Amino acid sequence: xxxxxxxxxxxxxxxxxxxxxxxxxxxxxxxxxxxxxxxxxxxxxxxxxxxxxxxxxxxxxxxxxxxxxxxxxxxxxxxxxxxxxxxxxxxxxxxxxxxxxxxxxxxxxxxxxxxxxxxxxxxxxxxx
Amino acid sequence: xxxxxxxxxxxxxxxxxxxxxxxxxxxxxxxxxxxxxxxxxxxxxxxxxxxxxxxxxxxxxxxxxxxxxxxxxxxxxxxxxxxxxxxxxxxxxxxxxxxxxxxxxxxxxxxxxxxxxxxxxxxxxxxxxxxxxxxxxxxxxxxxxxxxxxxxxxxxxxxxxxxxxxxxxxxxxxxxxxxxxxxxxxxxxxxxxxxxxxxxxxxxxxxxxxxxxxxxxxxxxxxxxxxxxxxxxxxxxxxxxxxxxxxxxxxxxxxxxxxxxxxxxxxxxxxxxxxxxxxxxxxxxxxxxxxxxxxxxxxxxxxxxxxxxxxxxxxxxxxxxxxxxxxxxxxxxxxxxxxxxxxxxxxxxxxxxxxxxxxxxxxxxxxxxxxxxxxxxxxxxxxxxxxxxxxxxxxxxxxxxxxxxxxxxxxxxxxxxxxxxxxxxxxxxxxxxxxxxxxxxxxxxxxxxxxxxxxxxxxxxxxxxxx
Numbered sequence: 131x132x133x134x135x136x137x138x139x140x141x142x143x144x145x146x147x148x149x150x151x152x153x154x155x156x157x158x159x160x161x162x163x164x165x166x167x168x169x170x171x172x173x174x175x176x177x178x179x180x181x182x183x184x185x186x187x188x189x190x191x192x193x194x195x196x197x198x199x200x201x202x203x204x205x206x207x208x209x210x211x212x213x214x215x216x217x218x219x220x221x222x223x224x225x226x227x228x229x230x231x232x233x234x235x236x237x238x239x240x241x242x243x244x245x246x247x248x249x250x251x252x253x254x255x256x257x258x
Numbered sequence: 259x260x261x262x263x264x265x266x267x268x269x270x271x272x273x274x275x276x277x278x279x280x281x282x283x284x285x286x287x288x289x290x291x292x293x294x295x296x297x298x299x300x301x302x303x304x305x306x307x308x309x310x311x312x313x314x315x316x317x318x319x320x321x322x323x324x325x326x327x328x329x330x331x332x333x334x335x336x337x338x339x340x341x342x343x344x345x346x347x348x349x350x351x352x353x354x355x356x357x358x359x360x361x362x363x364x365x366x367x368x369x370x371x372x373x374x375x376x377x378x379x380x381x382x383x384x385x386x387x388x389x390x391x392x393x394x395x396x397x398x399x400x401x402x403x404x405x406x407x408x409x410x411x412x413x414x415x416x417x418x419x420x421x422x423x424x425x426x427x428x429x430x431x432x433x434x435x436x437x438x439x440x441x442x443x444x445x446x447x448x449x450x451x452x453x454x455x456x457x458x459x460x461x462x463x464x465x466x467x468x469x470x471x472x473x474x475x476x477x478x479x480x481x482x483x484x485x486x487x488x489x490x491x492x493x494x495x496x497x498x499x500x501x502x503x504x505x506x507x508x509x510x511x512x513x514x515x516x517x518x519x520x521x522x523x524x525x526x527x528x529x530x531x532x533x534x535x536x537x538x539x540x541x542x543x544x545x546x547x548x549x550x551x552x553x554x555x556x557x558x559x560x561x562x563x564x565x566x567x568x569x570x571x572x573x574x575x576x577x578x579x580x581x582x583x584x585x586x587x588x589x590x591x592x593x594x595x596x597x598x599x600x601x602x603x604x605x606x607x608x609x610x611x612x613x614x615x616x617x618x619x620x621x622x623x624x625x626x627x628x629x630x631x632x633x634x635x636x637x638x639x640x641x642x643x644x645x646x647x648x649x650x651x652x653x654x655x656x657x658x659x660x661x662x663x664x665x666x667x668x669x670x671x672x673x674x675x676x677x678x679x680x681x682x683x684x685x686x687x688x689x690x691x692x693x694x695x696x697x698x699x700x701x702x703x704x705x706x707x708x709x710x711x712x713x714x715x716x717x718x719x720x721x722x723x724x725x
Contacts, residue, residue: 164578168537171579172313172326177673182308183339203340237329239486 157245162253165246169238176257184236188257190215195231207233217251224250297321297454298397298411299724300385302348303330304678308339311670311681316574316584317623318670319683319722321449324576325535328442332428332483334417335386335393346386346394353377354720356458360713363704366458368405374458377402381410392416395439403457409506410473411448413439420482427484436472437495437527440479443542445570445588448472451619451633452661452687454722459689460714463637463657466592466613467564468527468548474498475525487533489544495525500555522561525550531570539575546570553598560602563595585620604644611640613655626671629685633661649703650696659691659711681724689716 166176173184180186185201196209211231213219223230224247226240241247299320304311307330312318314327323331330337338344354376361371369376384396397410417430438446447469455461479493497520531544546568551561568590575583592613600609619633636658639646643653665685669675694700694711702709 167578168576171672172309172324175672180308180672181339182313183337201340202342203338 157248157250157252159249159252159256161246162249162251165241165250166253169241169246169250173236187254190220190257191255192216203235205231205233205235207231208235217255220251220254221247297350297352297379297722298381298383298395299350299681299683299722300348300383300395301678301681301724302344302346302383302386303335306339306344306346306386307337308341310672310674310677312579312626312672315670316582316621317629317665317683318626318667318674319665319681320724321453322444322451322584322621323442323449324574325533325537325540328533329428329483331442332417332430332481332489333393334391334415334430335395336389336391336417338387344386346384346388348383348385348724350379350381350383350722350724351377352379352454352720352722354454354456354718356456356716356718358458358460358713358717359715360709362458363702363709366403369403369458376457378457391418401457408473409435411436411439425485427482427488429482430480432477432479432481432493434477434479434493435475437468437475437477437493437525437548439472440481440491440493441529441546442483442489443531443533443544443570443572443586444584445542445544445572445586445617446546446568450586450588450617451621451631452663454685454720455687455689456716456718456720459716459718460691460694461657462617462635462659462661463615463694464613464639464655465637466548466566466590466615467550467552468566468568468590471495471525474503475521477525477527479527481529483533486535489529489531489533489542491527491529493527495521495527495550497521497525519552520555520558522551522553522558538577539573541571541573543571544569557598557602560598562598565593565595567591580625582623582626583621585618587618588616590615599644606644607642607647607653608640608644611642611645613637613639619661627667629663629665629667631661631663631665633663635659635661646696649701651699651701652696654696656693656696657691657711658693659689661687661689663687679725683720683722685720685722687718687720689714689718691715 173182174187175182176187178188181198181201185198193215195211195213195215196204208231224241227234227236227238314324314330316322316324357373365371379399379401381397381399384394387393393415395411395413399410400407413432413434415430415432417428420427420429432440434440436448438448441449444450475495475497477493477495479491481491483489525548527548529544529546531542533542534540548566551563553561568588570588572586594611596606596609596611599606616636619631621629621631623629637655639655641653646653646655663685665683667683669677669680669682691711691714694714698711699708
C-alpha cells in the first residue's frame with residue numbers, strides 16, 4: 131500500500147510542477163523560434179547587440195530588467211521593476227505585460243497560450 | 259484644379275487616355291489615369307525604428323504594409339528606438355525598360371515608340387518623426403520621362419494615444435494632398451498593386467474621381483484606430499488653384515491640355531474598416547466613399563457631381579515570415595451626375611453615367627526575398643457616345659486584364675548587408691489586356707485606326723533602389 135501512496139504522491143507532485151510553470155522545461159525551442167518571429171521579431175532582435183523599438187533579447191536570462199545600456203527606450207516602470215529575468219519571470223511577463231510591469235511601454239496584449247509561451251521561453255533561453 | 263495623380267508627358271499620353279477633349283471637367287476626371295502610382299520606399303523609417311524594412315513591408319520593400327507597418331503609419335510615423343540623431347531623409351530611384359506588343363501610337367518626347375529604357379523617377383523624401391507626435395511622409399520627385407520635378411505625395415500627421423475607460427485608441431490628424439494616401443491598408447488606389455508601373459504602359463482603364471486627385475487637392479483628415487481593431491477616417495478636400503498647382507508643379511496639368519476645374523464646396527472622404535491582427539495572420543474589411551462636385555473654374559455655378567462608394571478586404575498570412583501570402587481586393591462604384599457636361603457642354607450622351615472598378619491582387623513571398631504577385635483589373639462603365647465614342651466601338655470604357663510580377667529583393671531583412679541603407683528590388687512585370695476601351699478592339703485615336711487590346715500588352719523590367 132505504501133508504494134501506491136508514493137505513486138499517487140509522485141503523480142500529484144508532477145501535476146503541481148506542471149501547473150506551477152515548470153512546463154517551461156518542456157518547451158520546444160525550434161517552435162519557439164517560429165513563435166518569436168510571429169510575436170516578437172518586429173520589435174525585438176535575436177542578434178547580439180541589436181536593439182530595435184524594444185531591447186535586444188540575447189542574454190536575457192539572468193539580466194536585470196531595463197539594463198541594456200545601448201537601448202534608450204525603457205520606461206521608468208521597467209527600470210524600477212526590480213525584475214531579474216528568468217524563465218518563469220519571462221513567462222509571466224509575456225502572458226500579461228501590463229500586469230507584471232504596470233506603466234511599461236511594450237505595446238503587447240500578451241500571449242495566452244501556455245504551450246506557445248513555453249516554446250518561446252525555451253527559445254529565449256537559447257539566446258546567449 | 260482637379261488633376262490626375264501621375265505626372266506624365268503631355269503629348270504622348272493622348273493615345274492612352276479617354277476621349278472628351280472638349281469636355282473640360284470629364285477630361286480631368288475620366289482619363290485613363292491609372293498608369294501607376296509613383297513608387298514609394300522609405301528606409302529612413304527603418305533607421306528611425308531600428309527595425310528592418312521587412313518588419314513594416316511584405317517582401318522587405320515598400321509599400322505593402324504588415325500590421326507593424328500599419329500601426330507605424332497610424333501612429334503618425336513617430337515610433338522610434340529612442341536613439342537621437344536620426345535624419346528623416348530618404349532617396350529612391352526607379353529605372354525600367356518597357357516593351358509593348360505593338361508600338362505605341364506615337365513616340366513620347368525624348369523616347370521611341372517601343373523598347374524604351376528610362377530612369378522613370380528619382381525621389382527625395384522628408385519622411386520620419388519630427389516631434390513625439392508629429393511625423394511626415396513628403397515626397398519630391400523628378401520624372402525622367404517628363405523631364406521635370408514636382409511635389410509628389412504629402413502626408414503630415416499628428417497622432418496621439420487616447421484612453422477612454424478600459425479602451426485605448428490612436429487618434430490623429432493628417433494634412434495631405436491625396437484622399438487615399440492616408441489609408442493604412444493596401445486595397446485603395448494609392449497603395450494597391452501594382453506598386454510600380456511603367457509610364458510607357460497603357461494603364462488599367464478609367465478610374466473614379468477619388469483616384470484622380472493626387473497632387474491637385476489639399477485635405478485635412480481626422481482618423482482613429484480604436485481598440486486596435488476599428489479604423490475610421492473623415493476628411494474634407496479643396497481643389498488647389500491652377501496657379502498653386504503650377505507653382506509647386508504637383509502634376510502634369512501644366513503641360514497637359516486639361517482645362518482647370520475645382521470643387522464646388524468641398525470634397526468629402528470617409529472610411530470605415532475592421533482590422534484584426536492575430537500575429538500569425540491578419541485581415542481587414544472596410545468601406546469608403548468620396549463625394550464631390552466638380553465645376554469649371556471659368557464657368558462656376560454648374561457642376562458635375564461624383565459619388566464614389568467602395569468596399570475592400572485584405573488578408574495576410576505571415577507565420578514565421580518564411581512563406582508569406584497576401585490577398586487584396588476592392589470594388590468601387592461611381593455615380594456621375596453630369597449636369598454641366600451634359601446640359602452646358604453637350605459633351606456627354608447622358609446626364610447620368612456609372613463606372614465600376616474591381617481590383618484583386620494576391621502575392622506570395624519566400625523568405626521575404628523572392629516574390630510573385632498576380633493581379634486582376636476590371637473597369638466597366640455606361641455606354642456614352644459623347645464620352646467614349648471616339649475611341650470605343652461600343653461607346654464604353656470597359657477595360658480589363660491581368661498583371662503578373664516576379665521580383666527579387668535581396669536585402670531589407672534583419673542582418674542584411676548594408677541594412678538599412680541598401681535596398682534593391684529587381685522585378686519583371688507583365689500586363690495583359692483582354693479588353694481595352696470597350697472590347698477586344700478599339701480605336702487608336704491618334705492614328706484613327708483599329709487597334710487590338712492585346713496590342714497593348716506590356717512587359718516591364720525594373721530596378722528599384724532606395725537608401
